[in-house]
Amino acid sequence: MASENRRPEMRKDSVNNRWVIFSPARARRPSDYKSKSNPNPNSQSECAFCLGHEHECAPEIFRVPPDSSSGWKVRVIQNLYPALNREIEPSLVENPNPSHSSGDVAICGFGFHDVVIESPVHSVHLLDLEPGEVGDVLMAYKKRIDQLRYIDSIKYVQVFKNHGASAGASMSHSHSQIMALPVVPPAVSARLDSMKEYFDQTGKCSLCEDQSNDLLIASSTHFISIAVDLGGLLKLMLRKMSLQLNNPPFNFMIHSSPLHGTPSQLPYAHWFLQIVPQLNGIGGFEMGTGCYINPVFPEDAAKVMREVCIS
Amino acid sequence: MASENRRPEMRKDSVNNRWVIFSPARARRPSDYKSKSNPNPNSQSECAFCLGHEHECAPEIFRVPPDSSSGWKVRVIQNLYPALNREIEPSLVENPNPSHSSGDVAICGFGFHDVVIESPVHSVHLLDLEPGEVGDVLMAYKKRIDQLRYIDSIKYVQVFKNHGASAGASMSHSHSQIMALPVVPPAVSARLDSMKEYFDQTGKCSLCEDQSNDLLIASSTHFISIAVDLGGLLKLMLRKMSLQLNNPPFNFMIHSSPLHGTPSQLPYAHWFLQIVPQLNGIGGFEMGTGCYINPVFPEDAAKVMREVCIS
Ligand SMILES: Nc1ncnc2c1ncn2[C@@H]1O[C@H](COP(=O)(O)OP(=O)(O)O[C@H]2O[C@H](CO)[C@@H](O)[C@H](O)[C@H]2O)[C@@H](O)[C@H]1O
Ligand SMILES: Nc1ncnc2c1ncn2[C@@H]1O[C@H](COP(=O)(O)OP(=O)(O)O[C@H]2O[C@H](CO)[C@@H](O)[C@H](O)[C@H]2O)[C@@H](O)[C@H]1O
Numbered sequence: 088m089a090s091e092n093r094r095p096e097m098r099k100d101s102v103n104n105r106w107v108i109f110s111p112a113r114a115r116r117p118s119d120y121k122s123k124s125n126p127n128p129n130s131q132s133e134c135a136f137c138l139g140h141e142h143e144c145a146p147e148i149f150r151v152p153p154d155s156s157s158g159w160k161v162r163v164i165q166n167l168y169p170a171l172n173r174e175i176e177p178s179l180v181e182n183p184n185p186s187h188s189s190g191d192v193a194i195c196g197f198g199f200h201d202v203v204i205e206s207p208v209h210s211v212h213l214l215d216l217e218p219g220e221v222g223d224v225l226m227a228y229k230k231r232i233d234q235l236r237y238i239d240s241i242k243y244v245q246v247f248k249n250h251g252a253s254a255g256a257s258m259s260h261s262h263s264q265i266m267a268l269p270v271v272p273p274a275v276s277a278r279l280d281s282m283k284e285y286f287d288q289t290g291k292c293s294l295c296e297d298q299s300n301d302l303l304i305a306s307s308t309h310f311i312s313i314a315v316d317l318g319g320l321l322k323l324m325l326r327k328m329s330l331q332l333n334n335p336p337f338n339f340m341i342h343s344s345p346l347h348g349t350p351s352q353l354p355y356a357h358w359f360l361q362i363v364p365q366l367n368g369i370g371g372f373e374m375g376t377g378c379y380i381n382p383v384f385p386e387d388a389a390k391v392m393r394e395v396c397i398s
Numbered sequence: 399m400a401s402e403n404r405r406p407e408m409r410k411d412s413v414n415n416r417w418v419i420f421s422p423a424r425a426r427r428p429s430d431y432k433s434k435s436n437p438n439p440n441s442q443s444e445c446a447f448c449l450g451h452e453h454e455c456a457p458e459i460f461r462v463p464p465d466s467s468s469g470w471k472v473r474v475i476q477n478l479y480p481a482l483n484r485e486i487e488p489s490l491v492e493n494p495n496p497s498h499s500s501g502d503v504a505i506c507g508f509g510f511h512d513v514v515i516e517s518p519v520h521s522v523h524l525l526d527l528e529p530g531e532v533g534d535v536l537m538a539y540k541k542r543i544d545q546l547r548y549i550d551s552i553k554y555v556q557v558f559k560n561h562g563a564s565a566g567a568s569m570s571h572s573h574s575q576i577m578a579l580p581v582v583p584p585a586v587s588a589r590l591d592s593m594k595e596y597f598d599q600t601g602k603c604s605l606c607e608d609q610s611n612d613l614l615i616a617s618s619t620h621f622i623s624i625a626v627d628l629g630g631l632l633k634l635m636l637r638k639m640s641l642q643l644n645n646p647p648f649n650f651m652i653h654s655s656p657l658h659g660t661p662s663q664l665p666y667a668h669w670f671l672q673i674v675p676q677l678n679g680i681g682g683f684e685m686g687t688g689c690y691i692n693p694v695f696p697e698d699a700a701k702v703m704r705e706v707c708i709s
Contacts, residue, residue, distance in 0.1 A: 093695070101604040104592035106689040114693035170683075170691045247682025255681030266683055274688025277588070281415035293412040340686035363685065370566030371558025372481075372577055374674065375651035377585025378417040380481045382425035384404070 095172050095196025097270065104273045108170045108196055116168035118257040136260035138207035148201060148231065151223050160220060161227045162204040163265075171198030171266065177240035199235060199267035203227055204260065212250070212261045214325035222318030228265065228341065235267040236346050243268045243275055243345050251336025254365045263339075271345040278342065279356055286355035294357040302385055304392045321360070327395040328364055335364040406483050406507025408581065415584045419481050419507055427479035429568040446478075447571035449518035459512060459542065462534050471531060472538045473515040474576075482509030482577065488551035510546060510578035514538055515571065523561070523572045525636035533629030539576065539652065546578040547657050554579045554586055554656050562647025565676045574650075582656040589653065590667055597666035605668040613696055615703045632671070638706040639675055646675040 095110040119134060135143035138157070145165035152160065165173075175197040205213055205224050213221060228246050235241050248263035249256040285293040305323055328337065343358040373379055406421040430445060446454035449468070456476035463471065476484075486508040516524055516535050524532060539557050546552050559574035560567040596604040616634055639648065654669040684690055 096695075101596040101607075102593055103589055104595075106687075108689065108691045109693075109695045110691055111693055111695070113691060243687070245683055245686045247686050249681040253679065255679045264683065268687070268689070272687035272689045273588075274686075277584075277688075278414055282413055284415075285412040296412075338682040338685055340682045342686065361686075368564065368566045370560040371649040371651045372556055372575065374649055375556045375558050375585075375653065376417075376554070376579070376583035377588075378419065378579070378583045380419045380421055380424060382420075382422055384407075384420045384422070 094175060095170060097171075097194050097196050099192040099270075101192070106268075106270055106272055110170040110196060112168050113170055116257060119259055120252040120257065134209055134258070134260050136202075136204045136258060136262060137209050145202075148234075149227075151227055159207060161206075161223050163227055163231055164202050164204065166200040166202050166264065169200035171196045171200050171268070173197070173199050177238075177269065194269065197240060197269050199238075199241070199265070201231060201265045203231075203263045203265060205263065206261050209260050213248075214322055214329060216318075216322065218319030218322055219315045220318070221322045222315050224263070225317055225321070228263075231265050232343075235265075238267070240269050241267045241346060242271045244343070245272075246341040246343075248339045250338070251365070253368075254336035254338045256336075275342075275345060279344065279352065282355040282357070283352075292355050292357050294359055302389045304389050323397060324362060326397055327392050328362065330397070331392060331395045332364050332366065335366060337362060337364045339363070405486060406481060408482075408505050408507050410503040410581075412503070417579075417581055417583055421481040421507060423479050424481055427568060430570055431563040431568065445520055445569070445571050447513075447515045447569060447573060448520050456513075459545075460538075462538055470518060472517075472534050474538055474542050475513050475515065477511040477513050477575065480511035482507045482511050482579070484508070484510050488549075488580065505580065508551060508580050510549075510552070510576070512542060512576045514542075514574045514576060516574065517572050520571050524559075525633055525640060527629075527633065529630030529633055530626045531629070532633045533626050535574070536628055536632070539574075542576050543654075546576075549578070551580050552578045552657060553582045555654070556583075557652040557654075559650045561649070562676070564679075565647035565649050567647075586653075586656060590655065590663065593666040593668070594663075603666050603668050605670055613700045615700050634708060635673060637708055638703050639673065641708070642703060642706045643675050643677065646677060648673060648675045650674070 093111050095108060095112065097106050097108050099106050134140060138159075141147070141162070144162075145167040148163045148165065150159040150162045152158075172195075175195045177197045203224065206216065206220075213224065216224075232244050232246070235244050245266045245268065246263065247266075250261075282293050285291070285296075289296075304327070305320065325337075328335065339360055339362045341358065341360050344352060344356040348356060369379070404422050406419060406423065408417050408419050410417050445451060449470075452458070452473070455473075456478040459474045459476065461470040461473045463469075483506075486506045488508045514535065517527065517531075524535065527535075543555050543557070546555050556577045556579065557574065558577075561572075593604050596602070596607075600607075615638070616631065639646065650671055650673045652669065652671050655663060655667045659667060680690070
């Protein structure tokens with residue numbers, strides 16, 4: 088279809104105040120899951136993310152370690168089917184596009200969409216890596232964000248991971264993604280507004296508050312050496328979740344501040360990594376209200392997760 | 399587990415400004431799908447929503463026609479595994495619950511959760527009904543909303559339908575649900591704020607604008623006789639979607655105003671029924687940003703849907 092060659096466009100829905108990225112290129116991306124309902128991926132011999140298949144991928148941005156020729160541990164590459172296009176002139180970004188006639192605002196789909204391959208080996212998942220290797224993946228996110236932050240038209244960077252077909256993954260080889268957007272999504276502004284409101288009312292950071300209570304599962308020594316410490320904590324959480332919930336599909340997202348924030352945001356704009364196991368889907372209620380229904384109280388879930396014994 | 403007997407509680411997450419209903423009772427509800435990945439439901443002989451099985455259901459609120467003994471067409475009943483509890487004292491609703499120690503606000507889970515059984519026959523779906531019968535279902539929503547609107551502590555009513563296992567449905571017999579909440583969900587306030595902003599800037603209603611452009615699929619004679627006219631339009635849309643997209647799982651939601659609104663909201667607070675076919679799941683990007691990625695431009699989708707020929 089001709090429309091598959093159209094450039095991506097971002098349109099802001101004036102009813103929901105939500106951006107939608109229209110990206111015909113995305114329709115062509117492959118899936119190595121036989122079907123979304125079959126969680127067992129196809130054979131790895133055809134996987135472009137495996138060691139030795141680098142030429143089947145979109146261009147590399149960097150690898151870890153930097154000088155490794157064949158012995159890389161992590162690769163950050165361009166997404167071959169990017170939702171946003173890094174080659175569109177960013178100066179066009181602020182111009183509303185008059186070519187469509189709904190009430191919505193539209194801008195060109197300028198932005199970056201990268202893939203982080205977390206291991207050269209097809210069958211190795213993030214939780215199988217050593218703490219320091221998980222740390223390497225986290226440091227790769229940081230390095231890429233540090234590059235993207237200097238591009239003026241980029242306003243927000245979303246790091247996320249989809250694991251398992253029902254968490255949306257189309258590739259089973261362990262990987263995550265980084266998208267750099269030319270706008271701050273309204274959900275991000277709303278999150279920061281809510282954290283600010285809590286801070287204005289209580290003088291405390293809403294995330295630091297959560298730590299000091301019965302919702303804590305485990306803690307580590309505050310990233311003094313981030314690569315191993317946070318890596319080890321993430322690995323521990325993923326292993327606890329996998330053991331307790333029978334290796335569920337999951338997503339994780341790094342929730343950070345918009346780029347170019349102000350110092351006054353520092354007391355409340357705490358970044359965090361959220362892990363969401365996909366246990367039950369959602370339905371029309373959640374889609375309509377943005378309100379969630381959970382059969383398990385969080386303090387009960389935290390207790391169970393604390394008690395999972397990792398040998 | 400003892401916690402399954404706990405009353406539901408609503409907690410407002412101070413990071414995302416989002417309400418979560420914690421409802422242990424929900425964990426017990428049955429599913430007549432063998433598994434979420436198998437879209438074929440189990441046999442109907444055990445279905446509580448079928449004609450003749452009324453005694454297996456939670457109490458009836460009303461039926462259509464009102465006086466029918468066995469020959470009902472639509473039944474509105476209580477949900478046997480309600481996310482919110484109609485028997486909690488609503489006066490407790492405004493008191494934050496100090497029994498948990500996170501930074502979040504908590505209130506009792508007072509509210510109503512009903513099921514609308516759309517047909518007495520197991521295999522009949524909404525799109526199989528006559529326009530007037532679809533209209534009966536819509537009028538049942540209206541009648542129930544009109545009852546709920548007079549309960550002071552109820553602030554918002556969400557009508558929704560889940561069709562198919564991957565759209566979240568646990569029961570395959572055609573039905574929808576009505577939930578009455580003691581709070582206005584932030585996503586609803588945000589939607590109205592966004593519609594108001596559009597109205598303030600343009601003097602026009604954002605939904606009426608959409609109608610006059612290339613996104614229109616079909617229209618009907620503006621609900622002069624709502625029961626048949628809107629019923630026929632909904633049936634037409636569901637049939638077009640089923641034919642064009644190969645009978646996909648879907649959700650629909652009625653997006654309305656909070657109860658007890660003000661007359662000044664009338665020019666922009668247009669209600670609408672949104673139908674969402676579940677074609678691709680979402681992933682971490684959408685969960686993190688609230689921004690959606692769509693491989694199909696809406697004007698292309700509308701064109702295809704206009705052209706589907708309904709015999
Ligand atoms: N005998 C009986 N009498 C009365 N009621 C009965 C009953 N047997 C079952 N029910 C109720 O019937 C309802 C059927 O609803 P759906 O199939 O639309 O999805 P459900 O609410 O289970 O969950 C989906 O929708 C909700 C809300 O969107 C999401 O939270 C969830 O993740 C998703 O799977 C259930 O709520 C159930 O409690
Ligand atoms: N040879 C190659 N070189 C480089 N890149 C390659 C490649 N082959 C495939 N890719 C890219 O690799 C990525 C794999 O990502 P995931 O498996 O996490 O999910 P995907 O992005 O497909 O969609 C999920 O996540 C997105 C974002 O949340 C949702 O929109 C969607 O519904 C959900 O299924 C794809 O984006 C694909 O374009």
